[in-house]
Amino acid sequence: MFELIVQILSWVLLITGSAFVVIGGIGALRMPDLYTRMHAASVTDSLAPILIIGGLLLQAGFTLFSVKLIAILLFLLLSGPTASNALASAALLSGYRAQHSEEDKT
Amino acid sequence: MPPLPDAQPRPEPTLAMNFERTPTLARTVSLSLLLAATWLVWSGLYKPLLLALGAFSCAITIMLIRRMRFFDEETYPLHFSWRLVRFWLWLGKEIWSSSIEVARVVLHPNLPISPRTITIESPSRHNFDQVMLGNSITLTPGTLTLDVYDGKLKVHTLTDEGAKALLSGEMASKVTTLRRSS
Amino acid sequence: MIFVVVAAAIAVTMALALARAILGPSHYDRILAVNMFGTKTVLLLAVMAFMMGRPDFLDLALAYALINFIGILAVLEFFRDKAPKVERPKDV
Numbered sequence: 021m022f023e024l025i026v027q028i029l030s031w032v033l034l035i036t037g038s039a040f041v042v043i044g045g046i047g048a049l050r051m052p053d054l055y056t057r058m059h060a061a062s063v064t065d066s067l068a069p070i071l072i073i074g075g076l077l078l079q080a081g082f083t084l085f086s087v088k089l090i091a092i093l094l095f096l097l098l099s100g101p102t103a104s105n106a107l108a109s110a111a112l113l114s115g116y117r118a119q120h121s122e123e124d125k126t
Numbered sequence: 127m128p129p130l131p132d133a134q135p136r137p138e139p140t141l142a143m144n145f146e147r148t149p150t151l152a153r154t155v156s157l158s159l160l161l162a163a164t165w166l167v168w169s170g171l172y173k174p175l176l177l178a179l180g181a182f183s184c185a186i187t188i189m190l191i192r193r194m195r196f197f198d199e200e201t202y203p204l205h206f207s208w209r210l211v212r213f214w215l216w217l218g219k220e221i222w223s224s225s226i227e228v229a230r231v232v233l234h235p236n237l238p239i240s241p242r243t244i245t246i247e248s249p250s251r252h253n254f255d256q257v258m259l260g261n262s263i264t265l266t267p268g269t270l271t272l273d274v275y276d277g278k279l280k281v282h283t284l285t286d287e288g289a290k291a292l293l294s295g296e297m298a299s300k301v302t303t304l305r306r307s308s
Numbered sequence: 309m310i311f312v313v314v315a316a317a318i319a320v321t322m323a324l325a326l327a328r329a330i331l332g333p334s335h336y337d338r339i340l341a342v343n344m345f346g347t348k349t350v351l352l353l354a355v356m357a358f359m360m361g362r363p364d365f366l367d368l369a370l371a372y373a374l375i376n377f378i379g380i381l382a383v384l385e386f387f388r389d390k391a392p393k394v395e396r397p398k399d400v
Contacts, residue, residue, distance in 0.1 A: 031310055038317030040225060041348070045321030047232035048328050048344060054336050055270060056241055057328070059284040060232055061344045063267045064321060067225040070218070072314060072351055076358055085357075087167050088366040092354060092373060096347060099377040101264035101271075103343055108272045108282070110384045111336040118243055118282055168367075 030078035037071030044068065054111055055118045058104060065100040069093055158188055213304055220266050220297075228267045228284060240286045243272070244293060249302040251277045259301045263292070311359035318352045335387050339380065346376030 040063055047060025073093045080086045165180035166172075231239060248256045260271040260279055268288045273280040283289040322345055329341035350373045357365035 034310055034314050038314045040229065041321045041351070042317050042324075043229045043232055045324035045344075047228065048341070049324050049331075050232060050237060051239070052237075054334060054340065055272075055282045056239055056284060057337065058270055058340060059228060059268050059282075061340055062264070062270065063225050063228050064344060065347055066265050066267060067221050069347070069351060070221070073354060075314075076354060079358060084167060084170055085363050085366060088363075088370065089354065092350065092366065092370050095370065095373050095377075096350065097265065099373065100347065101261040103377060103380045104264050105260065105271055106381055106384050107336060107339060107343070108270055110387065111334075112272050112280075114336075114387075116334065116336060118241060 026078050030075045033071050033075035033078065037068050037075060040064065040071065041068045053118065054116060055108065058108060062100070062104060065104070066097065069096045154188060154192070157191070158184055161187055209304060213300060216300060217262055217265070224266050224268045224288065227288070231285065239284055241282065241284060242286060242289045243280065243282050244289050246279050246281060246292060246295070246298065248274075248277045248279055249298045255301055258304065259298055262297060262301065309359070311355055315352060315355050315359060318348050318355065322348045322352070339383055339387070342383075343376070343380050346372070346380070350376065 044060050044062075044064030047063065048057050051057040051060050070093065073089050077086050077089050080089060161184040162180065165184065169176055169180070231237065248259055250256075256274055256277070256279070260274050263269045263271045263279065263281055268284040269292055270282045271279055272282050281289075281292060283292065325341045325344040325348065329338045329345070332338045332341055350369045353365050353369035353372060357363055357369070
């Protein structure tokens with residue numbers, strides 16, 4: 021019984037994660053300019069790893085592999101924002117302007 | 127990364143600082159234990175040769191880090207506390223709700239985006255606060271930190287609602303409470 | 309088999325990221341797409357470790373994550389030198 025609940029929970033997490041991965045990919049293709057594309061890509065960089073690796077963790081149970089999975093997740097969550105920030109900062113400094121729908125300044 | 131203006135000038139080493147070796151020692155020991163545990167968990171093999179190699183690489187890492195003066199400055203302000211766990215849970219909730227929002231925008235046939243670039247004040251000039259706030263903003267889908275300078279964060283948001291939520295300053299106040307625990 | 313579905317979804321997103329890398333008008337779009345491709349590769353390796361029952365793939369996934377991060381930073385550093393310099397705004 022308990023096994024079944026864990027299995028179902030893991031399936032739900034994996035399927036939701038896959039859905040968000042695909043949505044992020046579609047968004048990266050549909051969005052009009054670089055910064056909005058980065059928003060779509062950040063869905064696949066933050067929420068999707070949490071869900072997919074969470075689902076894998078439930079499959080793995082308490083083993084050595086779950087420690088490695090947690091390490092991978094932590095590294096992805098720490099390095100993802102750093103890489104995005106480096107990319108955005110480099111684009112901004114090289115003069116890549118964001119498109120705005122309103123008449124916001126800068 | 128471009129050289130950002132230093133928020134905090136590095137303090138001059140004084141005689142008093144040189145004598146304060148106790149926290150450095152404690153940090154060295156805790157980091158060595160962490161590295162050793164990582165090695166043991168990672169290999170899963172416990173032969174004498176591999177253990178010796180592990181001890182060797184831990185020692186080299188510690189030596190290099192000490193040479194980089196990692197321990198002498200305030201780069202280790204984050205002690206494990208339940209406040210940190212609570213912050214992560216809150217951040218997870220934020221990531222979930224804003225991911226739903228971004229997914230709704232992406233899948234909408236008209237692509238209803240209203241991108242804005244806003245500037246928010248960091249709660250303090252402390253490096254830890256700025257880094258934590260900037261990374262939390264970037265980690266949340268729909269908001270992206272473009273630049274950090276002079277205690278201000280330049281943030282690009284996908285929708286107008288995201289900008290308003292950020293300007294209300296809830297995340298900044300949560301980050302500020304985080305450092306006070308240590 | 310659930311893992312096949314997840315791996316297929318990740319592969320679809322990798323294809324979309326590749327399309328963005330080919331289309332992307334600026335260098336930065338391409339770098340963004342390559343970064344996305346790399347993080348998806350890490351996830352795909354983790355899923356494949358379970359799909360094929362070979363846990364050593366997790367080590368590969370971690371190594372790939374490290375290399376991807378360093379590679380993106382290196383490429384950004386390269387393009388930052390090529391790009392025209394813009395003054396940092398004084399007050400915004």
